[in-house]
Amino acid sequence: DGGITQSPKYLFRKEGQNVTLSCEQNLNHDAMYWYRQDPGQGLRLIYYSQIVNDFQKGDIAEGYSVSREKKESFPLTVTSAQKNPTAFYLCASSNPGQGLGTEAFFGQGTRLTVV
């Protein structure tokens, strides 16, 4: 089945540690996105990539880094510079353009907790 897989589902990080969240898709989508969601809040864009080997900062990129070396993979690293990393992280992908079939598809999310 086609879809997006995020791992791990739950992640605990000690303060000062970097952690990497995995996102893999087999939908052959060009565009991929990382969002952060805090309790009772909407989704905020961290980074997005429209094509392999290219990515752009979103609204809250500070303290995060990404890479896009392969079309199907878009890992997110939460660095120690991110002061409040506890949140629900969602990866998404889409076809470019507008109209039918260009909606965002989401992975099941990674819930990160700093301990």
Next chain:
Amino acid sequence: RKEVEQDPGPFNVPEGATVAFNCTYSNSASQSFFWYRQDCRKEPKLLMSVYSSGNEDGRFTAQLNRASQYISLLIRDSKLSDSATYLCVVKSYNFNKFYFGSGTKLNVKP
């Protein structure tokens, strides 16, 4: 100003009721529009795309008013299983970026 604004609710309605959610967006260059459903502690899932002429999918009807930059979702004959948060989403013409509203929470009571 936020790109997409929604009333956070909650909307508390009895089973069988009709409920409507509204959403406004600020960027007139927005070209694609969607409603997503998000259950507690889960990922958002596409409920329906919103077409310029309006569209219906069973008990759900979506409308778009480009002149007023306004999107609506109507749910008829509410079911207990409709209880969720409904996210209004617009996709920009440039950069293929999605903008999400903060969501409207719906509670359907027996």
